[in-house]
Amino acid sequence: MSNIDFSQPRKAARAFTPTLSAFVDNTLYPDVWGDPALALRDRSLVTVAALIAAGHTDELPAHLRRAVGNGVTREELAAAITHLAFYVGFPAAITASAIAQHTLAATPESGAKDKQ
Numbered sequence: 569m570s571n572i573d574f575s576q577p578r579k580a581a582r583a584f585t586p587t588l589s590a591f592v593d594n595t596l597y598p599d600v601w602g603d604p605a606l607a608l609r610d611r612s613l614v615t616v617a618a619l620i621a622a623g624h625t626d627e628l629p630a631h632l633r634r635a636v637g638n639g640v641t642r643e644e645l646a647a648a649i650t651h652l653a654f655y656v657g658f659p660a661a662i663t664a665s666a667i668a669q670h671t672l673a674a675t676p677e678s679g680a681k682d683k684q
Contacts, residue, residue, distance in 0.1 A: 577627050608638040613648060616640075620649065620664040621656040628664060629671040642672055 582589040601611060612635035619628050635645060645668055653661035 577630065609635070609640050612638045612640050613644070616645065617648060617652060620652050620660055623660060625663060625667055628667050632668055632671045633675050636672065636675055642668075645672075 578589065578592060601608070606614070612631065615631050616628070616635055619625070619631055632645065636642070646665070649661050649664050649668065652664070
């Protein structure tokens with residue numbers, strides 16, 4: 569498994585499960601992510617927290633980048649991971665922190681959104 573690239577899990581899965589990919593593309597993103605009841609930044613925080621809590625680290629880098637793009641600051645992500653340590657466990661939080669450091673070191677700041 570070490571030679572599998574998980575940097576883009578949806579892309580990697582698309583060839584094997586096109587029906588699942590279509591469901592994600594045609595339902596999850598337009599209907600669920602597009603629901604105005606939650607702002608995209610809040611939806612991103614919830615998603616990152618859920619991935620950390622469930623130990624789904626393969627999808628975490630993509631959602632960390634999405635969160636920054638949706639206006640979540642690195643400081644907010646760090647605070648959320650620290651907060652989660654008390655509820656989902658320190659190993660999960662430490663792993664998430666290491667993934668965030670690696671992922672966001674190569675991700676440019678989102679500009680003005682990160683300064684708020």
